[in-house]
Amino acid sequence: MRHLLARWSFWCLLLLVLTALFGGRLFDAPPEREVAAAFSKPLWIERDLPPTKEFRLSADTPSLRFDWRYAPPSRLSLRIDPSVGQTGRFVEWRKPGAPEPLHLAPLRGGFEADGRDIAFKRSLGLPPFGDAAASLFSERGSYELALSGEGGFEGEVVLKLEGGRWGLLGTDQRGRDVAALFVAGVRVSLIVGIFATLLATFLGTSFGLAAGYLGGWIDGLLMRIVDLLLSIPLLPVLMALAALWGKGLWQLVLILSVFSWMGTARTVRALVLTLRDAPYIEGLRGLGAPPGYILRKHLLPETLPVLLATMTLGVPGAILSEAGLSFLGLSDPRVISWGRMLHEAHSFGAFTAGAWWMLLPPGLGIALLCLVFLDLGKFLEERVDPRLRKGVRS
């Protein structure tokens, strides 16, 4: 146990599992919600680009002062809550250094304006071309958004700015938060990787035990099937099955496991073959133990440690297969996965937009997850077979 805790991969896996379980809570909106303009850049690069932002005036904050240090936002919209019902007051806009505030709009419930509305621009005395945001945010400095007149008010005034930056990892081609998508994608990779391998291990162990212990024609048949499955290209078969069976997550798990038990079956069979004629097994047979009993109580426990290692080493294969199928567009489009994200990056113009932030997180995520399982598998292998440890040369 102490050795396990010293492994980086253990902590990394723990972190990823926690992310899969609770990561969604880090974000206010569900990952499929559109939050900002398409292909917005991450917040921490190109600090001159305006972020996507909302300013709200309410009873508690009747006026807002803020520092604007960016280029003008690409779009702007103003919305006043329907519950607001006062007349004779205005929403005011004070540019840095300007003596008089500009009346943006009357404080009337249900007022809505877009930066591209001609009427809105004309009411502000702006040229009819382009977005009002360009002239309203023409300078850098301290701005003020406030209400004219005295007294409190009910409801809300929302000024929404659409900039070119959003969040930790920007947005994708539909304006969804890449960071939220990334966190949501952990789950799919973990579920498919772990469950497909569990199922494959179960199948492989059963077939391997049967082939190794029973021998004869069963052994011949099973090993022929293994040879066959190992000598046909797997991905085309998976593609056909995914298109045929539907694209749900659990179908995928099933399909992947049905086509990845061969290695385990071979390992288990080889192990059972060496154990089958061991004196203590022969003794059990002599005492009249039925084959089922011997398999369950003696042979299976012998293979378990090895199984644990091969199982862990098999997870990357399943994860990569799932990612490959999703990348080819053969997964359920409603299920967010890392492979799907790369598929969308490839087919919806992430290249022309130069949107590397759509590419790197899912790809590195898959690689990290695979490395974690490879390292854990190596660790387990070394536990099972101490000859593999560092410093011990065979």
Place this chain on the structure above:
Amino acid sequence: MNYWGRRISGALLVLALVLVLNFLLFRLMPGDPVASIVDPRFSPEAKEQLRKMYGLDRPLPVQFALYVKSTLTFDFGISFLTGLPVAQELRSRVPNTVILLGTSLLLSAALGTWLGMKAALRRGSLLERCVLWSGALSFSFPSFFVQLLLLMFFASMIPLFPLRGTLSVPPPAGGPALLFDYLRHMALPVFSLVLLGFGGWAIYVRNLTVKILGEDFILLARARGLPRKNILRGHVFRTMLPPLLTIFLLSLPSVVSGAVITETVFSLHGVGRFLLEAVTGHDYPAAGAAFFLLSLLTVTCNLLSDLLYGITDPRVRLERGNR
């Protein structure tokens, strides 16, 4: 039966099973195949005629016999989507796939073997560490991710190579210009496959070499005072050949699978992307044909390396029965 007969009959058996699997897979696809190409306003007679044309009105065993006959003569029928013969479409695509896979496989095998042997000779060196890491990375990085990155850096950000396709549109006139254009389009896909492939080879070769170097006959060769080069070439490499062929054989299916992904990423005019388009478009004759060709490619290479194994390691030829 001798060794050769056994190997060939084994390959034929696999091929037969591929045929069965292929038939079952693409007959089981959901939806009436005819429904996808026929306008619902067609008269029942017209529909019936179409069914007859595709042989869908016969009982399944007859369909299977017809299917086997037509597949083995490379007559794959008519595509549901384009209405053109599938064989014609595939003929232009097979060379691209074979060139892509063949070149990258040879290059990565050569590079991997060379680096692997070097790493084994210099245990604990920086080179050995690099080899071990490159192997681990090639097992854990999704191929399409690496390829997308290459595409982004060397085609999009620094436009050294084209973003997509096997040839420019329209293709340049003249032989050398055409060849150059083709090479420029294939460079990045081949490079990516070599980059992804050599690590696995290198690790395998390194482990093999380390093992062989510890054998008694190497010690004897050294004791006889043979030059290092001779030992490496005549003893180490020669001993390594049969297992190398085995790993070549085992890697084939995944290499062919990789063709689908590589061709999709780089939008190459090959069999793999054809398969993807056919599968997503429910074009059964086309999908079946592409799957069959990819399997045939695997089985043929499989048989070839099996036969080579028999030549390089004479012991297996003397064995009786199954291995």
